[in-house]
Amino acid sequence: MTFADLFRLTLPALSAHKTRSALTGLGIAIGIAAVVLLTSIGEGVRHYVLTEFTQFGTHLIAINPGKTTTMGTPIGTIASARPLTLQDAESLAAVRGVEAVVPFVQGNAETKFESRRRRTNIYGVGPEMPRVFQLPVASGRFLPPDDPRTARAFVVLGAKITRELFPGVNPLGQHLRIDNSRFTVIGTMASKGQVLGFDLDDAVYVPAARAQELFNRNGLMEVDVLYREDMETETVAAGIKRLMTARHGQEDFTLTTQEQMLDTLGSILGVLTFAVGALGGISLLVGGVGILTILTITVRERTGEIGLLRALGATHAQVLWLFLAESVILAGLGGAAGLVIGVGGAALLHALAPALPVHTPWYYVALAEVIALSIGLLSGVLPARHAAKMDPVEALRAE
Amino acid sequence: MIELAGIRRAYHVGNQDVYALSDVDLTIERGDYVSIMGPSGSGKSTLLNIIGLLDRPDQGAYRLDEQDVTTLTDDQQAGVRQRTMGFVFQFFHLIPRLSAADNIALPLVLAGVPADERRTRVDAVLADMGLSDRAEHRPEELSGGQRQRVAIARAVIMRPSILLADEPTGNLDRHTGEEVVTLLEGLHASGLTLLVVTHDPALGHRAGRQLRMEDGRIISDTQSQPAP
Ligand SMILES: Nc1ncnc2c1ncn2[C@@H]1O[C@H](COP(=O)(O)OP(=O)(O)O)[C@@H](O)[C@H]1O
Numbered sequence: 001m002t003f004a005d006l007f008r009l010t011l012p013a014l015s016a017h018k019t020r021s022a023l024t025g026l027g028i029a030i031g032i033a034a035v036v037l038l039t040s041i042g043e044g045v046r047h048y049v050l051t052e053f054t055q056f057g058t059h060l061i062a063i064n065p066g067k068t069t070t071m072g073t074p075i076g077t078i079a080s081a082r083p084l085t086l087q088d089a090e091s092l093a094a095v096r097g098v099e100a101v102v103p104f105v106q107g108n109a110e111t112k113f114e115s116r117r118r119r120t121n122i123y124g125v126g127p128e129m130p131r132v133f134q135l136p137v138a139s140g141r142f143l144p145p146d147d148p149r150t151a152r153a154f155v156v157l158g159a160k161i162t163r164e165l166f167p168g169v170n171p172l173g174q175h176l177r178i179d180n181s182r183f184t185v186i187g188t189m190a191s192k193g194q195v196l197g198f199d200l201d202d203a204v205y206v207p208a209a210r211a212q213e214l215f216n217r218n219g220l221m222e223v224d225v226l227y228r229e230d231m232e233t234e235t236v237a238a239g240i241k242r243l244m245t246a247r248h249g250q251e252d253f254t255l256t257t258q259e260q261m262l263d264t265l266g267s268i269l270g271v272l273t274f275a276v277g278a279l280g281g282i283s284l285l286v287g288g289v290g291i292l293t294i295l296t297i298t299v300r301e302r303t304g305e306i307g308l309l310r311a312l313g314a315t316h317a318q319v320l321w322l323f324l325a326e327s328v329i330l331a332g333l334g335g336a337a338g339l340v341i342g343v344g345g346a347a348l349l350h351a352l353a354p355a356l357p358v359h360t361p362w363y364y365v366a367l368a369e370v371i372a373l374s375i376g377l378l379s380g381v382l383p384a385r386h387a388a389k390m391d392p393v394e395a396l397r398a399e
Numbered sequence: 400m401i402e403l404a405g406i407r408r409a410y411h412v413g414n415q416d417v418y419a420l421s422d423v424d425l426t427i428e429r430g431d432y433v434s435i436m437g438p439s440g441s442g443k444s445t446l447l448n449i450i451g452l453l454d455r456p457d458q459g460a461y462r463l464d465e466q467d468v469t470t471l472t473d474d475q476q477a478g479v480r481q482r483t484m485g486f487v488f489q490f491f492h493l494i495p496r497l498s499a500a501d502n503i504a505l506p507l508v509l510a511g512v513p514a515d516e517r518r519t520r521v522d523a524v525l526a527d528m529g530l531s532d533r534a535e536h537r538p539e540e541l542s543g544g545q546r547q548r549v550a551i552a553r554a555v556i557m558r559p560s561i562l563l564a565d566e567p568t569g570n571l572d573r574h575t576g577e578e579v580v581t582l583l584e585g586l587h588a589s590g591l592t593l594l595v596v597t598h599d600p601a602l603g604h605r606a607g608r609q610l611r612m613e614d615g616r617i618i619s620d621t622q623s624q625p626a627p
């Protein structure tokens with residue numbers, strides 16, 4: 001008996017009870033549609049968050065003052081913790097594998113050009129920032145490699161500030177006031193838009209030492225390190241830790257590697273997608289029970305046929321497969337319908353709410369169909385085995 | 400050749416044993432035409448089912464063409480059934496969803512005969528049975544006689560050597576029943592061993608050998624002279 005024969009014998013059986021088959025298939029269709037739709041949303045969110053995070057590059061290590069435990073609660077940030085300094089940042093350049101270092105101080109202040117004013121983010125950084133964070137300069141140049149402690153009062157403008165404070169004016173060479181200090185504009189940044197809630201366009205970039213003066217702080221908030229792609233994250237992190245511990249006399253700082261962050265984030269979001277998908281899986285389970293029920297009824301209705309098949313020389317296995325084929329085809333068709341509904345629903349959702357990230361990877365679709373077929377197989381096994389084990393004489397008598 | 404020796408088949412009903420067959424000895428030669436008669440419940444169907452390997456005796460030996468077939472596994476017996484036995488039932492047992500041609504092709508499908516060979520063989524049998532113009536009809540669109548002819552076509556499509564018919568006319572009017580018996584006798588004439596269970600003495604007496612059963616035993620076994 002070939003696959004084609006199995007199909008030819010099974011399809012009339014399914015179409016003989018159209019409503020019944022359709023309803024049973026619908027159970028699976030709804031389950032598959034739910035799984036596809038929910039995992040599409042979950043996967044979309046994961047995709048979205050991860051791209052947001054990786055657009056700064058992945059070979060980054062952040063150093064923050066204070067020691068944070070793995071649980072995220074800071075300990076010992078009290079008296080003994082020393083602030084991160086510009087000298088610390090400078091010295092990190094010597095660690096093996098480190099390519100660039102950016103000190104980081106952030107605050108809020110009023111900027112003013114002629115009569116125009118605007119409160120904005122002030123980022124105190126170093127000359128390597130465009131390289132480390134992959135933020136391109138639009139015009140002029142970025143902060144020059146001055147001695148970080150005595151860096152000149154230059155400022156580079158975010159795209160939005162350029163628009164707001166210098167409409168129709170070439171900002172290069174102009175003087176910008178931040179609070180009451182005077183800065184010379186030497187460049188503007190290309191527009192970057194929102195990244196994880198930060199508007200990088202609504203900001204200006206000044207040397208870290210200048211930002212420290214503006215905000216009256218003696219430490220840095222963070223130091224970001226870019227390392228060579230061919231270096232192991234652990235090696236670089238260990239080098240940084242060794243140097244910093246030597247400088248501070250204790251480990252009063254925290255390293256966060258981008259890799260760690262992405263791993264944690266990725267697995268959290270992966271679990272989320274899985275959980276959401278499992279939720280859809282419950283309706284698949286219900287669909288599977290539907291198939292089991294219907295196939296049990298079918299086997300009972302066709303007891304006479306089972307006897308006949310055995311009389312005609314069908315083996316146990318052939319009878320088994322004739323019924324299994326029925327549940328597998330039913331589940332397969334239901335699954336295919338569910339895929340169409342699910343993928344269509346995802347597309348519709350995307351059209352209606354473009355802000356909601358939806359992403360349907362093809363292997364999810366393939367996997368969902370495989371799951372549908374397996375459910376057909378599993379829920380068919382019991383009734384089909386029952387059919388195969390029937391006594392032919394008893395079965396023939398049933399009609 | 401069918402050789403049954405000391406065949407017993409018992410059913411346990413409640414705490415009692417009901418003997419559907421007790422100590423049946425029977426030898427049927429190749430090409431014989433045997434009718435089995437007797438009151439309802441006398442064990443006729445049970446005997447036919449055991450000969451057809453659909454049922455297993457509790458005791459006794461069954462040799463088919465010199466081979467002990469009682470020790471075969473279910474699937475081996477299915478193979479023997481497929482190659483050597485054709486069944487005709489009182490209630491036709493046609494699959495309502497399939498056309499006449501597809502019903503007849505079913506044994507070929509189960510045996511793994513390729514589709515194009517199936518078609519030629521089914522067409523030939525349909526023609527033999529005078530059913531060519533009914534090939535695509537469903538059972539419900541056929542008369543009782545036509546249905547039984549489709550069933551007979553299905554029984555012989557595998558070219559078996561033994562044809563087992565359990566009250567093949569039980570569900571037909573007298574005239575149609577006689578047509579069906581004539582058809583079966585034609586198949587016997589072409590070399591098949593034919594066993595027919597019947598209630599109708601007139602039909603039963605047409606067989607060359609007549610068995611009478613009662614209470615699970617063969618109580619008479621007569622050879623009649625072939626009609627001149
Ligand atoms: N499944 C069964 N359970 C109990 N008794 C059965 C069963 N099948 C057959 N019998 C009994 O076996 C005897 C023979 O039955 P059967 O061969 O069908 O008779 P016949 O075909 O001559 O009418 C009857 O007494 C019947 O009641």
Ligand SMILES: [Mg+2]
Pocket residue numbers: 443444445
């Ligand atoms: Mg009977």
